[in-house]
Amino acid sequence: MKYSMAGLLLALPLSALAAEPVAQVAATPAVGSVSGQLTQLVLGLLLVIGLIFVLAWLMRRVQRIGPGNGQVIELVGSRALGPRDRLVLVQVGEEQILLGITPGRITPLHVLKTPVDAVKTEAATPEFAQRLMELLGKDQKDKK
Numbered sequence: 001m002k003y004s005m006a007g008l009l010l011a012l013p014l015s016a017l018a019a020e021p022v023a024q025v026a027a028t029p030a031v032g033s034v035s036g037q038l039t040q041l042v043l044g045l046l047l048v049i050g051l052i053f054v055l056a057w058l059m060r061r062v063q064r065i066g067p068g069n070g071q072v073i074e075l076v077g078s079r080a081l082g083p084r085d086r087l088v089l090v091q092v093g094e095e096q097i098l099l100g101i102t103p104g105r106i107t108p109l110h111v112l113k114t115p116v117d118a119v120k121t122e123a124a125t126p127e128f129a130q131r132l133m134e135l136l137g138k139d140q141k142d143k144k
Helices: 002-011 014-027 031-065 127-135
Strands: 073-080 086-092 095-102 105-112
Touching: none
Parallel strands: none
Antiparallel strands: 073 086, 086 095, 095 105
16 A cells, blocks of 8 residues: 555656645735835835935045146136137146147147236126127116
8 A cells, every 4th residue: 555655646747746836826916025026126226326326426526535626737718619619728837828629639729928817807798798788779888
């Protein structure tokens, strides 16, 4: 009898023995796990977004501390010549250099012998606004 029962168990395919417990597990709804997975997904997403913001803040902080504070090259002035072409006046130490900037090239145009003082006036109106006021007859001289 012992041999007949063992032979019967060996004769059955293993899938027949395992099919019933798998079917029972699949039939039970996993309601709690869906909300748990959703919570885990949201928390993971918030963690990644927070990490991105922390790293961006850290990069800005490191760039301020680095060699950017004691810059040797300063932008004195700039003028647009076209949609992509510019004239730029830069100061390197005691020298001022006029550069022509195009999309594919930066060309030194002139090295100034005497530095130009860039006068920054806070009350200066832009050229377009001044021209518009002149055309409308509201020149600044009329206000005085």
